[in-house]
Amino acid sequence: MRDYETFFRTNRLPHIWCPGCGHGIAMKAIAKAIAKLDLDQDKTVIVSGIGCSSRASGYMDFDTLHTAHGRALPFATGIKLANPELNVIVITGDGDCMAIGGNHFIHAARRNIDLTVILFNNNIYGMTGGQASPLTPVEKKATTAPYGTFDRPFNPCEVAKTAGATYIARGTAFHAAPLVDLIAQGIQNKGFSFIETLVQCPTSYGRRNKMGSAAAMLKDMSETVIPLAAYNRLSTEERNEKLPSGVLHTDVFPEYAAEYAKIIKQAGGDKA
Amino acid sequence: MRDYETFFRTNRLPHIWCPGCGHGIAMKAIAKAIAKLDLDQDKTVIVSGIGCSSRASGYMDFDTLHTAHGRALPFATGIKLANPELNVIVITGDGDCMAIGGNHFIHAARRNIDLTVILFNNNIYGMTGGQASPLTPVEKKATTAPYGTFDRPFNPCEVAKTAGATYIARGTAFHAAPLVDLIAQGIQNKGFSFIETLVQCPTSYGRRNKMGSAAAMLKDMSETVIPLAAYNRLSTEERNEKLPSGVLHTDVFPEYAAEYAKIIKQAGGDKA
Amino acid sequence: MIIKVNARFCKGCNICVAFCPKQVLALDSMGKVCVVDESACIGCGQCELRCPDFAIRINKEEKA
Amino acid sequence: MIIKVNARFCKGCNICVAFCPKQVLALDSMGKVCVVDESACIGCGQCELRCPDFAIRINKEEKA
Amino acid sequence: MKEIRLSGSGGQGLITAGIILAEAAIMEGKQAVQSQSYGPEARGGSSKAEVLIDDHFIYHPKVVNPQIFLAMTQQAMDKYSHDLTPDSIVIVDEDLVQNPHGSEHIVKVPITNLSVEHLGRDLFANIIALGLLVKVTGAVSFETIQKAVAKRVPPATVPKNMEALRIGYESIQ
Amino acid sequence: MKEIRLSGSGGQGLITAGIILAEAAIMEGKQAVQSQSYGPEARGGSSKAEVLIDDHFIYHPKVVNPQIFLAMTQQAMDKYSHDLTPDSIVIVDEDLVQNPHGSEHIVKVPITNLSVEHLGRDLFANIIALGLLVKVTGAVSFETIQKAVAKRVPPATVPKNMEALRIGYESIQ
């Protein structure tokens, strides 16, 4: 058994994601990051919303919380504030986080509350069978975009940054090894951390968009996503075709739970 | 009678905003902008949410819609799509737009749908009596921040930009004359336009924060808010104390309603 | 200059008074704006510009 | 190298096969991964790294 | 049971006055309830506060027979006086209520002006009104109302508020 | 009334097969309903499709007495066979269902393998099963099922699908 496998609920495996689904790769990376940091398994909480990606909480052997669609962040905020000693990790999907959960996302980032959010971005609503998400690229097809999408997707890393996140990174299922580090660094950041993880959904996205097998989709990622340094060397035009990976942004700001602790102190509640 | 006054429902005036409330100044600027552009009064729609600011819709003589708290943008989106020949102007507050309505805000901006959103930013929940909003500056007091706020406010112009708005400006009630132009330009932009308008709330914000009279609050604005060009000349440190005004950002992107019209054409529905 | 005040609209917020460069305006005992020195008015329109209540208006002297 | 396959977990997605630089792996008729040339394996771990189902594992030859 | 209604415009401090009156009654061991109703305006508009004082628990918490009706604006006078009876005592700020009505028993006092004149600002009109109300109703003793006011207002303003109370109390015979 | 249940794993195309069967029945002027049930998996897991065919309107839309039960995986065989009767005919993919049960009348055909062997991929197994079902049930004529399949599948795949139907139809006597 690999060390990180102690973080799986092995009796619930194999998971029910489709053959070739990238969510399994991303989940493994989280487990590895936790192993790497040697977090206390009993003091770590995984919170998710609803979606294929959000099933991950059920497979991971921590206190785990599978909330409602889009609502992982308010729950996670409550957990963190109620017990700041817990490591709170949020697993979410592109629909869960950026569509229905968009407001919670920007507000959690604004508060810089110490949560680590890993967005499993498969560019689609996987669970409900392939509807467009706010991260579906222009011209891609979806069951609710039968003529191709035309509204621009968000850049979730930029949204997180503007909203106030203090650690932002992008990784992919293809670049599975460096992804572990990106997540680990996010967990270590005392503040709101966001790791966009590109994953393939061969079933609800790849097939409809004729992107080939899961392996072919991973291959695509390997070409499209390049290290930030390399990306920065590209011309503006060249950048249109590419996405930077790695740590994209860090900043230092007071963390919400810690700041509130000060207020409790100021009010005398630390002695209560 | 001033030309722009034809855009008021004079039988509903005087309005019920408090003495010295900045919302009246901002509303007047919108009416002047409409007068300046000579918009068809019967083809212009004002949509608002709920809040003191959102009362403006009741005073303006167009088709007007006073929706629910935070929901002005979905309604406005429906109006624009259903009848793209209408000019749709949205009046909202900092709570309405950036707290409960935050998700609709970033998504409407993302779609670049042709709406003009004017945020009456008084840094507080005026209507409910002075609770903190996501735009309340750090350390200011509010009834729900009796020990002073400590979570950073959004910069709504930056949020709009990252989300995809194609026209972004900031004005103030003090700079009431240039504000008219900023709004007019926003209306002219075929896409999502956002004008943050700083206004004073002497009742629920100024008093609690010992900011003096309405006039004193306006005076403050006159010092804090400076033209973008001047702002750009400041050092990073100096910028912390100031806010830039004027047109902060423009961009060109396909507009949502127009793009959808193409889809209708593609599907043959233009002949239906 | 003709300074027109709509007393029904005026809420006595004092903004016009504060921003008038010529001390033309003041609040009366009922807390409404009043013109104390019309002749000093330079017609700059600052009062009208920022009155939140559409309660004061400056008209250039009309000919005829 | 010891290549361990957990057939119960393997969903036959072919990712490991596609990314193996040495053509060590293939899918069998039941659509599960199988090792066709264990000796060619260089232990690079690409297969294990990206298997979404934790179904394949590369162990360096254990001593004793 | 004493049934008292205080009315005026938002910002005149009548709700605070009502609260203080109710608190004073409690200090004297009585039962008291206080409620209010206001319009959509944050300032201005009309608002009313009602105070009921009794020796027994008060069930229905609103004024049914207004014994004392205070109006600090004409608008409030008109809006909240529909149920006055011939026995009701109507107290008005005589400068702000041009047309008091609803009962024969009308007490006119230049409440706001007294505040401006004697205390420099209109801010203390509500406490002057409170002094006046105590005088008219005898709902609580003057000592108690003094204590109650002192407990509620910012310490720095206690002397001025005591003065306001006295002005009100002594404004009629 | 004909009551037919098709079961297997998500992605095997059994719901499509059920739909085609129902459409064929309608082409013959009959009443038909089709329903399905599936687990939480997007692919894999177990799913079933049910088709009822009758001359009259069909009220209760689910199989009550499964006359024909098709199982394309062992898991589906086990999960959806609880209500089989001695009269039920059980049709299984003999390579994928090691342990068929629930009735004496068991028809074993290497459905998926036939698809791979004759048509190069396992993709056509559902249509082969459909041919087989038509043969066993006589629910619709072979001509009608050919028309129904041709109407549903992408035009380019019609010949292969016709071949699949035939293979299924002829796979038993």
Added chain:
Amino acid sequence: MSEARLMQGNEACAEGAVAAGVRFFGGYPITPSTEIAEYMAVNLPKVGGNFIQMEDEIAGIGVILGASLAGKKALTATSGPGFSLKQELIGYAAIAEIPAVIVNVQRMGPSTGQPTSPAQADIMQARWGTHGDHPMIALSPWTVRESFDVAVKAVNYSERFRTPVIILLDEVVGHLRERVELPSAHEIEIYPRRMPNTTKAQGYKAYTPMEDLVPNPANFGTGYRIHCTGLVHDETGFPSGSPKVTEQTIHRLHEKIMRVQDEITHYDEFFMDDAEIAVVAFGGTARTAYAAVEAARHAGQKVGMVRMMTIWPFAENVMRNLAKRVKGILVPEMNYGQYVYEVERAAAAQARVVSLPKYDAEVFTPDEIKQAIEKLAAEVAK
């Protein structure tokens, strides 16, 4: 009538809505309603209409209310979790009198529950889900064909009464495919958008009730410059805090629908002539109930069935009379017992009312209902 074809309930519902003139759909995907959105995405542009996927279900109803105000007939579709989220704005539509149709393809709840399993557990929510007093029209089809018809009716009622109308589909009917023959366009009666009957110059007020108690607020962009709000308002459409106006407005909202309650109460009776037991059922459950009643008849039971299409307003008179006609009423529903509360109330002890709840995420079998019929028959025979 068009040619017979196999069609899904959700699809028929969407097609019916379009046939009734719906030209705007806004929504958010959710099982088991997503096919409606998907149908609209493909087909609305073909008839010049708009489909928009919104950021969440709240926006999904907000956008259709906006579109409706701008003159387009509009619909959204969802399931339980989304229906809960839409409640605030359903109330908005009720008080602001905006025509709109909300489809709820019910699934097993509460919360995420069992997304792919059938239920009829949002019956009471459809009536009482939003805060404050308001009337509600909710219709529940039992066949695929009727999903089409109900959609037409729902759109028409929403336009006629200017009120939100709920279509309570359930997973059984929504996902069922069955043979249908749809009416052709000329067979479908369409209630057109109400228009102002006076000009602005004649003193038009947006919310003056007509004889049928329904006002004619002008579509936006037609020159009337109306004001629409979720605050209590008077005939002008502007807020009013007056007790009289408040009372009148809330009362009128109810009365405009309740005065024609019998006209909009749709139901079928089967085998009722000599029935001593009645089964009251709706939606997918009614299909099974029919099979059970038929079987029980064959077995000699004097049992009939009343199948409700109109769920709300509650069929007060129908049920009151029914209780006088029979000795026992059985109410099978795929929930813990909801509609039965109202039946019991209306029956006023005139007949024995028995709940037959089913909440194991499966549909009833005919046998389960038949047995309950037999049990009830035995009980009332005593």
Added chain:
Amino acid sequence: MSEARLMQGNEACAEGAVAAGVRFFGGYPITPSTEIAEYMAVNLPKVGGNFIQMEDEIAGIGVILGASLAGKKALTATSGPGFSLKQELIGYAAIAEIPAVIVNVQRMGPSTGQPTSPAQADIMQARWGTHGDHPMIALSPWTVRESFDVAVKAVNYSERFRTPVIILLDEVVGHLRERVELPSAHEIEIYPRRMPNTTKAQGYKAYTPMEDLVPNPANFGTGYRIHCTGLVHDETGFPSGSPKVTEQTIHRLHEKIMRVQDEITHYDEFFMDDAEIAVVAFGGTARTAYAAVEAARHAGQKVGMVRMMTIWPFAENVMRNLAKRVKGILVPEMNYGQYVYEVERAAAAQARVVSLPKYDAEVFTPDEIKQAIEKLAAEVAK
């Protein structure tokens, strides 16, 4: 008992919650509930608790459910529009069995309605507002002191049954200031957070029901590594699609509360000994009803009053018996008639049940109720 003082209903409610152990408040301001949030903002930090203002009402309930899972007793407060928005997650709390208290200070609706006007029009919504089947406990205080007591009870019930509990305040009581004497700390009984009774090694399952049918899921961070979901789940807490598990789970959710229904049904009787007419009332309306009943008694009517504190579960037995004791039941409510539906059902025609609705955004006067009593008395005398 503490010293007598003047206190507002909202304030007393907040203070009661803190006294019962609430250490977490998340919410979003809305009239007329905002004072509760404001009280918490000031006072929770003083006792080491957390106040957080969230971005909307949905987040307001989400955050308290998270805090509750992490071991803090938690409360949120809102009014109609926010209560509608919270419905989805109220259902989540019900099925995931998370203790939480939701205060709804009712105001006039639907939609924005009349924000500062009193109403009791969310009675049915409190029971049926979310999708799917679930039980509900809702309590409504009628005095300021009882607002404190009800808060304590609500927190205790939410912990004891691990279920969301609704406090149905109305604007009348929420904004009323009155003389109160509060109990001192040692007089308040607190139901502590339930804790696992077995270790992980002993095969602990988070959702195994105890004898009282309530499970003991461990607080997060205590080493049990539990899984919590809004899907239907079995004793382990993990999702299950089995019909048997589904049925058992939904049934248990109801039964854990319904089995002690009588114990948690709180009400008062006044003047009932020889009453022929009963007035059934709750919240602010009950105060006026009391005055009316007292006046009617003075005028010689044989009228009594039953004042309900427990609104849900509905006091089935109390009402059934009441109908047998009196000839007529009058139900005054500040709404279009809601609670009366249930009274009418339970009365089963044993007594004449009359609704006295009030929906003009004003409170009842004693006279209005007294007249209705007299009218009813005359009717039943015939």
